[in-house]
Amino acid sequence: MRNIFILLILIGFTAPLSAQEPITITMANVFGDTPEGRMPTHTPRIQELFAAKVDEYTDGQVKWNILRGKQQGGISVFRSPGLTAEGDQIQATNVPAFFLPRVPEIGIQSIPFLFDGAEHSRRFMNSEPANWLSKKIEETYGVKVLGHFYNAAFISVNGVTPIREPEDFADKIVNGFDKSWAPIWTNIVPKERRFIGTQDAWTGALVKPDSDFDINIGMIQNNHRQRLHERFKHTTLVENFYNIFYTMMINRYIWDGMTDFQRAGIEKAVKEAQNASIAYQLDTTLWALQLNQSEGTEMHILTSDERARWKAEFYPKMLDAVAEKSANPSETREMIKKIEALADDLRWQ
Template sequence: MKMRTMALGATLAAALATGASAETLRFGHYANTSDTPHKAAEMFAWIVDNMTGGDLTVEIYPAGELGNSANSLQGARLGTIDITVTGNPYFTSFAPQVNVLDLPFLFESPEHAYRVLDGEVGEELMTSINEVGLQGLAFWEIGFRNLTNNERPINTPADLEGLKLRTTPNPAHIEAFTILGANPAPMPFAELYSALQTGTVDGQENPTTHIYHSNFHEVQKYLSITEHAYTAAPLVMNQAKFDGLPEDQQEALKVAGKIAAAYERELNRVLETSSLEAMKAAGVEIVMEPDVAAFRELVAEKTRAMYAEKFGDDLLVKIDALAPSAQ
């Protein structure tokens, strides 16, 4: 009996010790619960929990509950929240080199983007993020961006003339739409539905899955599949918080981030077709083959030159070398 009591006591002590060391991380992001970033966040949390035996858990706060994208990113830097994921353009003010990923018509395909993000260039860009109080865990994605608006179908650059479009805060995006004759209006993603509904802006540009799962098709009449830019979404964590975790938990966060990235990418590919079909059924007029070459001719070289003037062309050369057409 004494031995059994001692064994039970030891088991209880171990359980209490485990409970004392357990930690919960707060993960805030911008996306709705039906959208793929949230699905990836759920996968990420599940993997972390399982890899650490419950010693490290992740609580997810979707749809801007902990602040819009800019505020969440700043919160992760300051440590008021632990983890966030948001579009690459929101890193502009403190890690501007990563804006190379957002240049119009930079990537030939999703596979081209993934070669870049998962290789040497991605590591170099993540290092620049790590230098500003954030630990980069993985590159998730927003995806290839397409245009919607309430005024007219967009077939050529001329059709954009005078349209007020919500864009990201990336200087290359703003410059590109200015060249194309639109009036770019950066604003937080969380404010966009209302802005479209009230006519504060005429349109916006986001990947097909984002457009559908954010219900923008309810307040937009026209969609053009321009795929004019790709947007990555770095998954980042407060650096001090990360550094304070045991090595096995740090490794779990990195592994979970990369697995969830692959999961999100696959979800986006699968859902693109169904999202298009659903929006067409809802009455959105879709231009499947706008004159993409005309858009590219006007903005691609000018925005690349603008980036190269500030940061050089080393990364651009490396990215071009990974294109399918260069293999």
């Protein structure tokens, strides 16, 4: 009888905990599905993995509800310069461009050849400079940054003629890079620079019969859907011409309302998703590379010597531009040096 009485007491204490409703975070994808069924970026795959790991590591106390495609309809979307959200409905993964108007330091990711390979990018995601950027985003928008995820580093320079040297951009009509990239064209001046975004390019805007573009710069995984092989017969793959790390965040009040156990589970899930984002990005790049080759495009991977010449031309100009736009140029330059130092032991001596 005594044992039964103790058991009833224990059940009485645990029943309210087991009946507690899980916290649900509703999140929209940055991009939806493609008609071909393969994402133009691997970000949704990372989100799905992250959601599963959050459920596992919080014992089901936190649920990540990912909306896909047309389901996103009524969800508030984060657009610069403000953050809009309704309750727990927040688009929680965003590209760097959304932050630029109020956190110009995020432009560090746009410095050509600052990063040097996938391992360098992996080290960056939880480094002091990454945490520094997270803090700026948190203070500016009143959110909790969960982490940065590797999205793109293999940049496709598509030309109607081969593009091997920086001088090959001169006197060409170029699509790629918005006005924030103007500083890199100080010495080498294209005939004209325009910017047709990803969504318009998906409709074939770059390959219409009357298209006069000589060069397009973008992510290699977008080439197929944009049908670039119809006009641009030469592709140069330029690793780290720029890098994109997507930033995942949630409303601050939701984070503050969680238990230590729940927050620890989410942080563990973030680290696993960050590591997976490296493998996913490389997988997507290899898939895109093979697909581009099968479409008859002449592929060229930038050599070490060519990369050195591209870096000498473009790197210092963009570094100076990003630093000078920041709130504290000297601090920003110091963080850039720390990013460079993350790869010191990876380089051939």
